[in-house]
Amino acid sequence: MFGSVIRVLAAAVLLCSAGSVVAAADHKPITLEASQDLYKKHVVPFIAKHCASCHGTEKKPKADLVLATLDPDMKVSSSAGRWALVLDQVVMDEMPPDDKPRPTKAEVEAVVAWIKAEMKRSGKNLERREQVRNGNSVPHRLLFDPKSAAAFDAASRVRRLSPEIYEAFMRDVGKGVNGLGQPFSPVGYTTFADMGSPKIDEPITALLINNALAIVKKQTAFKIESGEFKKIGFVPREFEALIDPGNEPTDEQIHAAIRTQFEKVVKRKPTDEEAGRFLSLMRQNIKDAGRVTGVRYTLAAVFLLPEVVFRSEVGDGKPDALGRVRLAPRELAFALNYALSDRQPPSWLLDEAAKGKLDTNEGVAATVKRMLDDPKFTKPRILRFFREYFEYGKATEVFKDAKAFNGHDARTLIADADRLVEHVLEQDRQVLFELLTTRKAFVAYRTAEDTKKKRIEARKKFEEQKKKDPKKYANKTLKLPGRSIYESYGLDDFPDKQPTDLPGDQRAGLLTHPAWLVAFSKADENDVIHRGKWVRERLLGGVVPDVPITVDAQLPNEPHHTLRKRMRVTEETYCWQCHQYMNRVGYPFESYDHFGRFRKTETILDPEATAKNVDKKGKQLGPVMREVEANAKGGIEFVPDKSLEGDVDGAVAYVEKLAKSEYVEQVFIRHAFRYWMGRNESLGDAKSLQAIHNTYNESDGSMKALIVAMLTSDSFLYRVPSGN
Ligand code: HEC
Numbered sequence: 071m072f073g074s075v076i077r078v079l080a081a082a083v084l085l086c087s088a089g090s091v092v093a094a095a096d097h098k099p100i101t102l103e104a105s106q107d108l109y110k111k112h113v114v115p116f117i118a119k120h121c122a123s124c125h126g127t128e129k130k131p132k133a134d135l136v137l138a139t140l141d142p143d144m145k146v147s148s149s150a151g152r153w154a155l156v157l158d159q160v161v162m163d164e165m166p167p168d169d170k171p172r173p174t175k176a177e178v179e180a181v182v183a184w185i186k187a188e189m190k191r192s193g194k195n196l197e198r199r200e201q202v203r204n205g206n207s208v209p210h211r212l213l214f215d216p217k218s219a220a221a222f223d224a225a226s227r228v229r230r231l232s233p234e235i236y237e238a239f240m241r242d243v244g245k246g247v248n249g250l251g252q253p254f255s256p257v258g259y260t261t262f263a264d265m266g267s268p269k270i271d272e273p274i275t276a277l278l279i280n281n282a283l284a285i286v287k288k289q290t291a292f293k294i295e296s297g298e299f300k301k302i303g304f305v306p307r308e309f310e311a312l313i314d315p316g317n318e319p320t321d322e323q324i325h326a327a328i329r330t331q332f333e334k335v336v337k338r339k340p341t342d343e344e345a346g347r348f349l350s351l352m353r354q355n356i357k358d359a360g361r362v363t364g365v366r367y368t369l370a371a372v373f374l375l376p377e378v379v380f381r382s383e384v385g386d387g388k389p390d391a392l393g394r395v396r397l398a399p400r401e402l403a404f405a406l407n408y409a410l411s412d413r414q415p416p417s418w419l420l421d422e423a424a425k426g427k428l429d430t431n432e433g434v435a436a437t438v439k440r441m442l443d444d445p446k447f448t449k450p451r452i453l454r455f456f457r458e459y460f461e462y463g464k465a466t467e468v469f470k471d472a473k474a475f476n477g478h479d480a481r482t483l484i485a486d487a488d489r490l491v492e493h494v495l496e497q498d499r500q501v502l503f504e505l506l507t508t509r510k511a512f513v514a515y516r517t518a519e520d521t522k523k524k525r526i527e528a529r530k531k532f533e534e535q536k537k538k539d540p541k542k543y544a545n546k547t548l549k550l551p552g553r554s555i556y557e558s559y560g561l562d563d564f565p566d567k568q569p570t571d572l573p574g575d576q577r578a579g580l581l582t583h584p585a586w587l588v589a590f591s592k593a594d595e596n597d598v599i600h601r602g603k604w605v606r607e608r609l610l611g612g613v614v615p616d617v618p619i620t621v622d623a624q625l626p627n628e629p630h631h632t633l634r635k636r637m638r639v640t641e642e643t644y645c646w647q648c649h650q651y652m653n654r655v656g657y658p659f660e661s662y663d664h665f666g667r668f669r670k671t672e673t674i675l676d677p678e679a680t681a682k683n684v685d686k687k688g689k690q691l692g693p694v695m696r697e698v699e700a701n702a703k704g705g706i707e708f709v710p711d712k713s714l715e716g717d718v719d720g721a722v723a724y725v726e727k728l729a730k731s732e733y734v735e736q737v738f739i740r741h742a743f744r745y746w747m748g749r750n751e752s753l754g755d756a757k758s759l760q761a762i763h764n765t766y767n768e769s770d771g772s773m774k775a776l777i778v779a780m781l782t783s784d785s786f787l788y789r790v791p792s793g794n
């Protein structure tokens with residue numbers, strides 16, 4: 071019997087998704103014949119005209135790449151990888167080289183369309199790699215060129231809910247229900263990972279069903295006491311009528327219960343079609359599985375409607391002159407809501423959508439402002455953006471030996487960094503610049519006051535005891551309660567005021583914050599390479615190819631050498647082609663040790679002194695260290711903003727230089743764009759990006775203004791229907 075009910079449930083899922091948005095987002099792959107026709111029609115002449123002079127068979131082909139003989143059937147050959155390179159080069163406008171005549175837009179589009187179609191047909195999903203891997207590979211110059219004329223191409227789509235949204239949904243709708251499982255793990259550090267594909271596989275479905283049944287069980291909990299029906303806890307009246315054995319449910323009562331469940335779960339009434347479908351499902355389930363089970367499974371089926379796990383951004387109405395449709399009002403309400411919040415949209419927002427308030431950009435802007443200003447509307451996604459962008463939350467993942475420095479407390483450092491971001495957001499002026507250069511810091515802001523008091527008391531008590539019994543306490547030292555977290559910041563004690571000012575020659579902004587420095591460190595040393603990679607990608611908008619699997623990515627184990635000396639292995643010609651993008655932009659943070667403490671010297675092993683460090687019997691007494699001058703010299707190269715180029719020495723001057731660059735600001739905006747759009751930017755987003763950047767400038771660097779501009783941009787509001 072159980073099996074048959076599950077079948078009913080599964081049927082409900084299929085039923086519910088049939089003809090829905092999920093189907094709309096699915097293109098059908100083309101056939102091999104169609105693919106080959108396109109290849110002959112568009113690609114062969116393109117290569118002959120623009121590429122064959124260098125990638126032909128006559129002379130020594132450039133990059134050992136012969137394009138004319140590259141197999142156009144990506145399924146049977148290993149050519150897909152090379153076609154992916156061609157796609158990259160052509161999309162990025164890198165090939166043919168600058169001094170050659172440019173292919174027309176139509177030529178490029180036809181080639182790109184064919185490569186993508188053939189990849190899809192052959193199942194070589196390199197297109198996705200290209201997309202998700204790196205938004206930075208879209209040429210910056212074209213995105214911020216006011217003359218940029220690429221067609222708007224934000225495709226209609228269906229997105230799966232983020233783990234955070236589903237988590238909040240379970241908290242709200244499944245309040246007090248135990249044993250609910252998170253189907254979309256992991257929560258947190260999903261760096262720009264909202265871009266995931268909208269696939270729901272079997273294990274996920276099983277969890278969704280379990281959660282639904284657990285919640286419904288609680289929604290319909292009851293007992294029979296001396297023949298009397300008694301509900302347990304909060305059971306909606308409409309559900310009571312269905313499970314009370316003393317009542318024979320009418321169609322009206324079933325409708326009412328289904329309506330209630332729809333409003334709880336998907337925040338809307340069922341359509342007439344759905345009402346009818348769920349009524350007959352309920353009748354059938356009751357017949358198959360008995361009253362209570364039948365009712366429960368049918369109410370649970372509401373949790374399996376596609377919109378519980380998917381967000382559709384398909385739009386409605388006729389396409390405009392540019393071939394775009396605006397998101398439907400309800401889609402837009404959800405999109406705006408989830409741009410800032412994890413919880414289901416408040417009813418006022420859905421009301422505004424229904425009343426047509428979101429039909430104009432002014433209306434959308436007013437609504438976003440209302441959300442931003444409403445303290446009751448929680449907006450965790452704003453802070454989360456900064457966490458994902460800077461990634462300082464990873465500090466807890468780096469193991470540190472407490473014996474080496476017992477003031478270290480990664481959790482506290484992260485909370486301090488969060489608070490600093492919030493503080494800068496509260497001021498809301500030149501937000502990026504401030505985040506990169508502020509001298510302010512919160513120092514164990516949650517516990518500092520308390521710890522200080524406890525320490526004063528402990529000192530007092532110690533002194534008193536010492537007075538009473540001087541002999542006993544003569545050789546005792548006082549052990550202070552709490553950790554000396556302030557030492558991470560280079561202070562002598564917890565500050566009296568929060569935020570406090572840090573020495574301006576030592577610290578400037580989040581990249582010199584101990585949380586960030588620890589997040590980008592190893593257990594017992596700095597991590598120049600990953601710091602450099604972060605700067606290269608997140609501030610300089612660059613691309614570093616993935617480390618090849620054939621490389622043994624390890625520095626030599628030479629504790630008697632400085633980190634810089636050990637990094638020499640990455641300067642071999644082969645390694646340097648990638649490491650030139652990371653190493654020099656990572657070195658300036660050598661101003662700090664791996665706990666994030668400011669330093670002037672680096673500690674290395676002294677082998678001779680260690681060899682001599684023996685007791686009378688010649689037994690080794692342990693390593694002896696020595697200090698050498700810390701070298702924080704680095705430099706910036708390979709950036710379009712030439713004013714940034716040149717040597718730098720030390721982190722403070724370095725981040726100040728970066729913070730002043732308009733180019734860096736634009737790269738930051740590109741990342742914000744990715745986060746809030748849940749996809750990488752494309753050339754078709756140039757207008758939106760420029761509008762957002764202008765607003766940010768004109769509003770004196772206000773994050774609120776930036777968010778309003780983002781959520782009222784064409785890229786947010788419009789979609790090009792699939793098939794166009
Ligand atoms: C004037 C000569 C010239 C023309 C024309 C030319 N290329 Fe190239 N191509 C090169 C050279 C040189 C390299 C290797 C050095 C480099 O990457 O810049 C290269 C490298 C490549 C690579 C390999 C890149 C990598 O990362 O390994 C691809 C792919 C490529 N070209 C595609 C094309 C395509 C497609 C066209 C036509 C649209 C084209 N090239 C036209 C000279 C040319």
Ligand code: HEC
Pocket residue numbers: 597599600603614615616617618621622623624625639640642644645646647648649
């Ligand atoms: C194609 C690009 C590329 C090449 C070539 C390359 N690397 Fe790397 N390397 C990277 C990237 C990217 C990272 C950062 C890896 C990551 O994201 O974890 C890295 C990281 C490293 C690390 C740090 C690993 C860690 O765990 O922190 C070392 C050490 C290293 N590379 C050494 C080398 C050496 C030695 C060579 C040459 C033999 C080399 N790499 C060649 C791209 C490259």
